[in-house]
Amino acid sequence: MSQEKKHKVKDIFVEGPIDPAFVGTSIAKHATRMDIGAHEIFLGQVRADPVVGAHHDPPATTVSAIEYTAYREMALERMTVIREEAFTKWPSMTCLHVHHSLGIIPAGQLCFMVFASAPHRIAAREAVAWVVDRIKAELPIFGREVLSDSTHLWKTNL
């Protein structure tokens, strides 16, 4: 593993939704890497979850958007540790790209992307699943769910 790949602190945060075209561009950037044989991509999308009111009255509303905020400095430090561990666990992994939205992300839009590439599929697939779980559990990112009736709830990863 190169020192650059291991130690560089990357800013994972982007303001607003992740454009699906950005995903395509990210894939295309790897076309010059002849050692890559597999890409694995996880994309998180904001779900319009139904929210039942207290005592089922008033009637259910839905999540219309999530407003993400973060403790940026701690999140980026944690992400650097997770990246290093991922490259240790899957040394064949060629590269790992992580992006997470901040700000208001409407339902149906992309808010999270984890993209791993490797010579073969198993490393890429396992690394993405592991990195997604670690990020959801360990990065101090907070989500305010804006409901269709203009009230809000706070999202919690359980």
Next chain:
Amino acid sequence: MNVLLFGMIAEKAGADQLSVEASSTGELRRSLAAYISGLDQLSYAIAVDRRIVHQDVPLTGSEEIAVLPPFAGG
């Protein structure tokens, strides 16, 4: 010391920072509960210099302290 607040805890406090005196994280929890009504009903973690601490640890006042409600990334 200056304490950084996030998410629902910042909302409850009506601020994203608070100035609190505490010589340990345990004392900090008690002080915060006095400042932020309903905080003791919430699950939250304290990060000292960007690491979550689970035990009661001493504080000198020079640390970066943050109060973190449950995470919701992804």
